[in-house]
Amino acid sequence: MITSETEAREFVSDLCDAEAMERLDQFVAALKLENETQNLVAKPTLETAWQRHIADSAQLLSHVSRETGVWLDLGTGAGLPGLIIAIMRPKRPVVLVESRRKRIDWLERMRMDLTLPKCTIEGKRLELVESVRASVISARAFAPLPKLIDLSARFSTAETTFVLPKGRSAAQELQTLPKKARKLFHVEQSLTDDDAGILVGSLAKGMRTKI
Ligand SMILES: C[S@@+](CC[C@H](N)C(=O)[O-])C[C@H]1O[C@@H](n2cnc3c(N)ncnc32)[C@H](O)[C@@H]1O
16 A cells, blocks of 8 residues: 555656656646646645555556557546556557646646647547547546446447546445446555555447447
8 A cells, every 4th residue: 555655656656767757746746836726636635646646546557458559538637647647658649538628728738848749638528529449448536437438438449448446436336337237347456545446347349339
């Protein structure tokens, strides 16, 4: 379990290079400033930003086997987890979907300032985003599980891995899926919170049209 800012930095630095670490520091500094003008994350969480946001996002990499293909992040908001993945894996195409104007502007600015040419931002509602085949789909605090799957199934194939940090409700949310769909996901322990879980899984063919 990651229990301090130092441990969080060490955990993340094992997963990326020194240049990415510099960019992550730049991101954290910018996030603290931006949070004074728009409510991107809960203010108290900024004191432990590396644990609560950076390592929390970075840990998703451990649940994804393929290092290639589009990583699609739904409802990216402050940049979590999608922008963190884009910083740590700058050669990978990462698509961030976010509908709120001020948040889109923030993400665009970060993408420019951090020089992330493979990262693209779909500044609109997910429902309006053109279908692409995603290799990974992530979403933190985006929507209840059945709705999330309903909205994102058209971006998935049988090879797509869903990685969904669900906080304390992970196991409970899984129970809200029909029995057949439930079997396709499992709960991984979060490394940043004893009580939190990450839902990991893929959708079978029939499930991709309707759950
Ligand atoms: C609770 S925030 C979570 C933000 C970020 N993932 C995090 O963990 O800090 C949910 C985000 O999803 C965005 N959102 C909600 N519904 C959306 C939709 N249908 N399409 C695109 N973005 C959406 C909201 O604007 C908001 O920024």
